[in-house]
Amino acid sequence: MRILHTSDWHLGRQFHGQSMLAHQAAFLDHLVEAITTHEVDLVLVAGDVFDRALPPVDAVALADDAFARLAATRARVVVSSGNHDSATRLGINSRLIDAAGFHLRTDPERVAEPVLVEDEHGPVAVYALPYLEPDLLRHRWDLPARSHAAALAEAVRRIRADLADRPAGTRAVAVAHAFVAGGAASDSERDIAVGGVSVVPLDLFDGFSYVALGHLHGRALLSESVRYSGSPLAYSFSETDHVKGSWLVDVGPDGVSGSRFLEAPVPRRLARLSGTIDELLTAERYRAHEDDWLQINLTDPVRPVQAMARLQVRFPHVVALQFAPPAAAERERATRLEGRSDHEVALDFVAAVRGTPATDTESALLAAACDAAAREPDADPVADPGPAVA
Known part of the structure; x- marks a missing residue:
């Protein structure tokens, strides 16, 4: 079975005040094309479809179009909700559209109701775990602690109980939105710590044929069968060096039998530049960055007048400006204050x-x-x- 694993679209998100909707649409075009080109059987979207619980209407329209196009491919599609999504809004009509081969899973009470698919090796049970808020589930599920580990452990316990009643040899695939030990955070993720406890142990997912994770924006291979795809676009300058895209994974009778990372299109690169304003405005070495989204650190000993306006003549996509004079200039300034x-x-x-x-x-x-x-x-x-x- 060939799986395409993606997550953290964050439709409707802006980048330092700049709309990213056209860039997100380009990624979704790429995603639909990849499903056809690589003959994908199962698409897993591991949460944070939207950037906020009440997304703007143009983001909703983009998601609606993307969902319809995904449903029209040969692949089955399973989408779970993330901590940025409204589970109720994203999951509306989920029971009605199951028949179309498109499965929205946003209700914690349905974690043990798998989407069942088949390949030449037999049945695969796909369990979708939406973002599980410990405060909302602690009393309902009688959790032993107020933590994400406790909530995920209970969800996995329910999944294993369901799996035990299924035919021998049924493989389990999970989709989850959580912070699993071994992943690395970036600046663009919303903190989900509860009382300082947000990390879920990796061994919780032992025995699953594949686990598609969402929440962290950098791709990560926690084990051969447990991975983060990361976000399809960079949403902060801390992600400047990330390679964005989706995992293409083949799952055989004994688990993952092959994989590759499909790089997503990069409509506009990110870069961080540092130098004096005169260097930045004249040096030939910065020509390659004239169309990038830029974070610039100015090292002039005295803050230049109208720096942003002057820089945007050459670099129209400067979105963040910092002033970082050399240490000697800082010491001189401190001395002048004495x-x-x-x-x-x-x-x-x-x-x-x-x-x-x-x-x-x-x-x-x-x-x-x-x-x-x-x-x-x-x-x-x-x-x-x-x-x-x-």
Whole structure:
């Protein structure tokens, strides 16, 4: 059986205020084409279809189109919900559309109701575990602890009980949205820690023929049978060096028999550049990054005036700008502050940011503000010592 494993589409997400919908649509085009080209039997989408519980209408329309196109392929499709999705909204009409070979699994109570598929080696039971919120399930499932490990352990216990009643040789495949030990987080994932406990042990999935994981945005091979596909696009600059895509996995009678990673299209690359503003605006070595989404660290000893506007002339897709002067400049700045009044420091700040000194009126307002901030309203009163004695 050939499986295509994808996750964390985050439809509707923006990148530093820039729409990514066209880039997400390009990935979905690639996904549908890959299913046909590689004769995929089973598509697993491991959660976070949308970026938030109430996605924008254009993201919903894109998901609707993608689902219809996936359902029209030869593959069976199983989609679970992630921590960014609204399980109720994503799972609407799930029972009605099962007959179309498209299976939405968002209800924790259905974790032990597999999607059953067949290949030349016999039956495969596909169990979809949506994101399991411990606080919502602790009392309902009588969990021994308030943790993701406890919630996933109970879900897997239910799955193993169902599997025990199935014909001998039935292989188990799972789809789960969780933080499993061995994966590496990036800046673009929402923290799912509960009381500091968010990591699920890898051995929980022992015995499964394949486990398609979602939540972490970097691809990861935790074991031959347990993997993260990662997100199809980079959603933070911490993912600049990630290779994005989907796993194509062949599952035989004894588990994974072969695999490859299908790289996704990269509509716009990410890069992090560092240098002075003059270097960035003139150096030939930066030409290759003129169409990239950029995070730029400026190393000028003095903050350049209108830096973003000037940089965007050459790099129209600069979306993040940081000021990181050399350590010597930082030490010099700290030295310049020694022995100076708050008012003098504030005047220097205005001149540096605006490029012109403060007016007399502004200077007076800053002086009053500094005086007001220096007062300590909760200080103990000091008794008047009376007249000085000669």
